[in-house]
Amino acid sequence: MSLSAILDPLNDPADAMPRQQQLYRRLKEAMLDGRLGPGARLPASRLLAADYGIARNTVLYAYQQLQAEGFLLADRRGTRVADLPVLHGLGVARPVASHAPAELSRRAAGLALRQHEPLLPFAPGVADLNAFPWAAWARQLQKAWGEVSARQLAYAAPAGEPRLRQALADDLRARRGVLCSPEQIFVVAGAQIALDACARLLADEGDTVWLENPCYPAARSVMQTAGLRAVHVPVDAAGMAPEPSLWESQPPRLVYLTPSHQYPLGAVLSLERRLEFLRRIVAANGWIIEDDYDSEFNHARPGYSPLPALQGLHADAPVVYVGTFSKLLYPGLRVAYMVVPRWAAREFGERIASLYRSGQAVEQRALAGFIESGALTRHLRKMAPIYRARQAVLRRELTAAFGDDVEILGGDAGLHLTLGLPAGEPDQAVIAKAMALGVTARPLSEYCAAEVPGASRNGLVLGYGMAEEKRIPELVARLARAVAADA
Known part of the structure; x- marks a missing residue:
């Protein structure tokens, strides 16, 4: 096979990787996916360097590294691709990329999926990092x-x-x-x-x-x-x-x-x-x-x-x-x-x-x-009254915004309150709307065991560690809009 298709991208100015690394990587990928099969001969280092306008030392580096890893063999007849068992059966008809990926374990499949959450107000589990x-x-x-x-x-x-x-x-x-x-x-x-x-x-x-x-x-x-x-x-x-x-x-x-x-x-x-x-x-x-x-x-x-x-x-x-x-x-x-x-x-x-x-x-x-x-x-004593005040304001504002329609749980300790939601829109949908308004929370349903019929609860877990006291009324108003589906 001609090396042109493999090595022409060496001249791509968008690739910031050093030339010797580019050459090494492209040759290795070609051997792994079968484009350079076992026994294929590579040009002499001087010839390859001249053909592609690169330094001979660049070619020597790539060849020597691949030889050290066992991909290439070098002797008096030149440099050729090693006859490794791992390369057999990985020809062009069945490239590595077409193989079905290995599956994770059954234990892994049962784990909850979680995306990285932005550090927005009412994110639970976070203290006031600014303090x-x-x-x-x-x-x-x-x-x-x-x-x-x-x-x-x-x-x-x-x-x-x-x-x-x-x-x-x-x-x-x-x-x-x-x-x-x-x-x-x-x-x-x-x-x-x-x-x-x-x-x-x-x-x-x-x-x-x-x-x-x-x-x-x-x-x-x-x-x-x-x-x-x-x-x-x-x-x-x-x-x-x-x-x-x-x-x-x-x-x-x-x-x-x-x-x-x-x-x-x-x-x-x-x-x-x-x-x-x-x-x-x-x-x-x-x-x-x-x-x-x-x-x-x-x-x-x-x-x-x-x-x-x-x-x-x-x-x-x-x-x-x-x-x-x-x-x-x-x-x-x-x-x-x-x-x-x-x-x-x-x-x-x-x-x-x-x-x-x-x-x-x-x-x-x-x-x-x-x-x-x-x-x-000293830090604990400083933060205790600050968090106590935030909890009180958050409870007051939640009560004013939602009245008797919701249940507010917790508050004796810690850095969060849990707001129970009436039957209706799922808590995860409410959170998606709240995030569009710059507020986040954690869905209460996520904490419930899915395998227990009827045990799931609809609600929002609201952290106040990162919610400044003066901003809480405005933030609760946004949350109320999300719950009311007016977002």
Whole structure:
């Protein structure tokens, strides 16, 4: 085959790639798709360079690279395409591009599809990034980089930087009533990694996991891909509400709870149910995963701490406490942590080290300094009244705009409210209209288990972390237009 069709694009001025890379890539593609079949001879480097007006070194680079990769053979008879098994049967009649793509796994097919969402007002799960104490954080980062050694540039300690584990233990004992020592804390790259570790290390494929319904979609996805059998337990005003018979008919290996602020309905798990879950899970020989989502900000009782962590009710209970800094600091930090019972810490640590490689050692040191210096506590105290005021204004404006036609859920803690919508237009269609008006939200139906008949709910999950108080009335007016289908 003539090389013209393959190499003429080398003269395309729109291709900014260096000539040697262009030549290498085009020859390799031609061999992979069968245009240059096994045994085909290539021109001598001098001849090819002269024919296409390129430097001989450019041709030598491409030939030598392809030879090193095993695509070309060079001997006294010249340069030819290697006779590799991978090239057989990939001729012009069946080019690679015509092959049906390999399918993803059945587990992957069941995962919810999510597009990247713009950072518009009422986006849930986002704190006020404009209020982040950048100067204090930058000082801690600079200090951490000044202390860096080769060890910090390699993988971090499997359980996390010792200094951060100590700072977390001190902070969690004081702020959330968690009963722990540094040896019980394991730092990972985000809450989903923490949930994945729990699913893999605490349960086997086919085991039963109880999930709140509605539930944090990422938690549902993690349990699903781990091969666990999900039982979707309804939620009421006091949190997850299993029927007593469920403990006997479908005993759980794992129970996933957001007790401090149920996501997305905002319920706080009552003390009575907390104690009942602890008693029952021991009898079931199972585990509770306590996702302390959105627990940092208490709006119901200003000046008082939120209800302490479930884990703090009994130090030796089979509870894994999961926390993150996504709301306190910023989501892109990707630092989360788990607190495991002291009797399980050694074995858990040995196993988790075989699953994940730790990183961000410098950022972990900076975070430790940020906590130790009191900057984290100061930031929390600064933001608490700001978020409380935004929540109150949002509730007031929603009530004024929608009256008794809708239900407003949550508000005692966290950074979001949930607006129930009357039967009618689906919440996803409402959100599409709202986005055209510069407002976003999350559809409540997305949090509900599709496999539970009649359990889906129509509504909007509205975050106020990034919604300035003075703009909330105008933003709610836009939302009301979208709901009324006047957009």
